[in-house]
Amino acid sequence: MNVLGVQTSPWALAAFxxxxxxxxxxxxxxxxxxxxxxxxxxxxxxxxxxFVVALSAVTSGRSAWLLIGVSGMAFARGVSAVWSVVGYVLxxxxxxxSAGKRLRYFTGQKGDITIPDYMESRFDDHRHLLRLVSLIxxxxxxxxxxxxxxxxxxxxxxxxxxxxxxxxxxITAGIVIFYTVLGGFLAVCLTDMLQGIFMxxxxxxxxxxxxxxxxxxxxxxxxxxDISPGYLDPLALSVGxxxxxxxxxxGSPGNPHILNKYMSIxxxxxxxxxxxxxxxxxxxxxxxxxxxxxxxRAIYQSAANLPNQDPENVYPLxxxxxxxxxxxxxxxxxxxxxxxxxxxxxxxVASSAVVRDAYQKILAAGRQIPEKRLVWCxxxxxxxxxxxxxxxxxxxxxxxxxxxxxxxxxxxAAFGPAILLSLYWKRTTRExxxxxxxxxxxxxxxxxxxxxxxxxIAEYVPAFILSFIAVVVVSHFTRxxxxxxxxxxYMNGQLE
Amino acid sequence: MFATIFxxxxxxxxxxxxxFILTLNKGGSK
Numbered sequence: 001m002n003v004l005g006v007q008t009s010p011w012a013l014a015a016f017x018x019x020x021x022x023x024x025x026x027x028x029x030x031x032x033x034x035x036x037x038x039x040x041x042x043x044x045x046x047x048x049x050x051f052v053v054a055l056s057a058v059t060s061g062r063s064a065w066l067l068i069g070v071s072g073m074a075f076a077r078g079v080s081a082v083w084s085v086v087g088y089v090l091x092x093x094x095x096x097x098s099a100g101k102r103l104r105y106f107t108g109q110k111g112d113i114t115i116p117d118y119m120e121s122r123f124d125d126h127r128h129l130l131r132l133v134s135l136i137x138x139x140x141x142x143x144x145x146x147x148x149x150x151x152x153x154x155x156x157x158x159x160x161x162x163x164x165x166x167x168x169x170x171i172t173a174g175i176v177i178f179y180t181v182l183g184g185f186l187a188v189c190l191t192d193m194l195q196g197i198f199m200x201x202x203x204x205x206x207x208x209x210x211x212x213x214x215x216x217x218x219x220x221x222x223x224x225x226d227i228s229p230g231y232l233d234p235l236a237l238s239v240g241x242x243x244x245x246x247x248x249x250x251g252s253p254g255n256p257h258i259l260n261k262y263m264s265i266x267x268x269x270x271x272x273x274x275x276x277x278x279x280x281x282x283x284x285x286x287x288x289x290x291x292x293x294x295x296x297r298a299i300y301q302s303a304a305n306l307p308n309q310d311p312e313n314v315y316p317l318x319x320x321x322x323x324x325x326x327x328x329x330x331x332x333x334x335x336x337x338x339x340x341x342x343x344x345x346x347x348x349v350a351s352s353a354v355v356r357d358a359y360q361k362i363l364a365a366g367r368q369i370p371e372k373r374l375v376w377c378x379x380x381x382x383x384x385x386x387x388x389x390x391x392x393x394x395x396x397x398x399x400x401x402x403x404x405x406x407x408x409x410x411x412x413a414a415f416g417p418a419i420l421l422s423l424y425w426k427r428t429t430r431e432x433x434x435x436x437x438x439x440x441x442x443x444x445x446x447x448x449x450x451x452x453x454x455x456x457i458a459e460y461v462p463a464f465i466l467s468f469i470a471v472v473v474v475s476h477f478t479r480x481x482x483x484x485x486x487x488x489x490y491m492n493g494q495l496e
Numbered sequence: 497m498f499a500t501i502f503x504x505x506x507x508x509x510x511x512x513x514x515x516f517i518l519t520l521n522k523g524g525s526k
Contacts (some may be wrong), residue, residue, distance in 0.1 A: 082503045089511055097518050221500065234503035272519045279515035283508045290504070 015329025016160075019198060019336065020175060026190045027179030034184035037371035038360070041184035041378050042352045043113040048189055048264040054277035055196035056189040057100075057261035058092065058285070060345035061252060064152050064338045066289055067203065072312035074293025076303065078224070078231035081293065083242055085286030087249030092282060095252060096275030100262030102423045102491035104271065107263045109490045114349075115256040115415065116357045118263075122422050123430035124481045128362050133434055134415070135357040137441060138256055141411055142350035143385055144403030147392040149343035150176075151400065154393065156335050159316070169393045172339065177386045180344045181379050185264065188344045195337030200281060202334035203288030206315070210295040210322045223298040231297075244458035251408040251460065254416030254440075257345035268493065292318060347389070351382040406444050409460025413440035417468035421475070423491060426484040432475030440467030 034041045048056075074081040103118065110121040116134040123130055153172025154165045163171065179187045211220055221232065230236030237245075252258055265271060296314035300306060307313045319331035355378045360369060392400050417440065418433040443466045447459035481487070 079500055079503050082507070086507065086511075093511070093515050093518070097515075221497075232497070232500040234499050276515045276519040280512055283511055287504070287508045 009325040009329070011325035012329030012332065015326050016333050016336075019330075019333035022194055023175055023179050023191050023340070026194070027182040027187050030179075030183030030187040030190065033186050034182070035372070035375050038356060038374040038378060039111075039113055040186070041375050042348060042356060043260060044185040044189060044264045046108060046264055047266050048186075048261075049266060050270040050274045051277060052189050052193050053261055053265045053271075054096075054274040055281060056192035056341075056345075057096070057258055057274075058278045058282050059192045059196040059199060059338070059341040060188075060261065061088070061092070061255065061258045061342070062199070062282075062285065062338060063149060063342040064156070064335055066285060067199070067315050067335055067338055068312045070286065070289040071292040071296065071315045072310070074290045075297045075311040075314045076293075078227070078236065078297075079234045079290075079294070080230075080237040080241075081245075082234055082287070082290055083237070083245035084248060085282075085290065087246035088252055089249075089279060089282045089286060091249035091252045092258075093275055093279045095258075095262065096278050097272050099253065099420060099423050100259070101268050101271040101493075103259065103419075104262050104265055104268040105493050105495065106423075106487065106490045108268065109495050112263070113260075114352045114356050115259055115419070116353070117361070119418070119422075119433060120361070122481070122487060123428075123433060124483065125430050128365075130430055130433060131357055131361060133437055135353045137411065137414060137437070139350055139353040141403060141407040142257065142346045142353070143389055144392065144400050145346045145407050146343050146350060146385070147389040147396070147400050148404040148407075149339045149346070150389055151393040151397070153336060153339045153343070156332075156339070160332050166394050169390060172336070172343075173386055173390045173393075176340050176344050176347065177383060180347050181382050181386075184375075184378070185260075185348060188348055189261070189264070191344065192341045195334075195341040196281060198330060198334045198337040200285055200288070202319070202331040203285045203292070205327060206319055206323065206331055207288055207291035207295050210299065210318050211291065213322055214295060214298055220295060220298050224294060227297065227301075240455075240457045243461055247458055247461035247464070248408075250416055250464040251412035252416075253420050254412035254414060255408065256411070256415070257342075257349045259419070260349065261345075289315075347382060347385060350385045351378055354381045354385070406448070409458070409463065410441055410444040413444050413460055413463030413467050414438075416440075416464055417471050421468070421471050424488075425475075426488050427475050427480050428471060428484075429475040429478040429480050431478040432471040432473075435474040436467045436471035439470035440464065443467065 039045055070084060073084060107118050112118045112121050116131040119130045119134050150169045150173045154168030157163055157168030157171055158165045179191055211217055214220055224231055292315055296318050303309050303311045306317055319328045414437045418436040421428045440463050443463035444459050447453050447462055
């Protein structure tokens, strides 16, 4: 169902193909570097530059939700939608300049390349219990997440071109698989960077042109004032909704596909300036999406005037009616950029959970496996995880819906408190971390399943808080690792 | 109207300013 008309415009098609060619080229260019070893394939050999890390960390954390979901929310509820971006922008600023830096120093010193690697090293867990407890939810949620991105790509492609949803899934997956399997982490980061440029371009140019064509900002705000009394009021929402919006930020410290970006920077001290770049990007993209929703509401007045009466269609419709076809093609490419940047980062994390955490560190522990073989093994597993994700996207819609529902907040609640406390509090213990992972995961699901609780406040907020309490309480009653003080010195940059 | 201007313009500018200040404060963020 080609509702957006990309295929009918050669300009728009050219813009989209330009994007695809760039992604494929990055995959080819990075193949050689990523073949050197597993550290290169899964963490870019810790050689990433500041600008690349900044854009990669923020774009891999933002899926099509930012372009489609946030603009739709702003269209429907008005200025109060702004709180949905404030929480994660602030949390990620803190992660860049403080927590991420500590994580990078420690993991660099210990040679850790995955989050389960970090958990095992930080707590001297030679029995691999923590690695096992971490890798299972990471593998399940990341695969489900990849699958959801493929499905979203399929839907967007079928809305833009004359292809079916399933053909769209295969095209989206094909592009992501191509550059991720060949180029590993370096390809993922470089494509993230390019995708971040596509996204910011679309999220800035579209509201600016739409507002200018409407008659300017003053006229826009006057027009919006008439829609409803609370539409322009940022506080026209319940306390529960406000906390729920801000609490979206609780996902950032526990999602491994964002955390490993901080771990990959070449110079940890550069994470300060990386934080500034990342925050500017996050702010411009977030508020750009809000302005798209507001401009769309002023122009179209009601969701009844949007395709399928769906507020989430405001972004593509605004693009198709207010931009030159080539620029419109770029805004459609930006949707795929958001989808693919998230999918490829998650795909690599899922694959690393199998190859690095399950195979190299548990099943083949103590055996010397040649680096080249590990890289080929990683490529094969990345391909295998992709095939599972494609299958789930095509045939397991309901299962994916539930897994993804819990993925962002669930990973945040399960791992966020344990990781944050382990980075700052020397008393954090292995048992405390395990308790936090279990309490966070269970609360996330149970809270969601009780409608009265869910209506009061979004599940990821209490899940994060209870997980935090669980880590603190259990750590108090168990023994911290003997080298905890030394480890915290590593995190401060006092390396051996 | 001030609340609207705050949410749409002052808040994002303040966050970028905060990031800028924290970036300058290199030593204090370890």
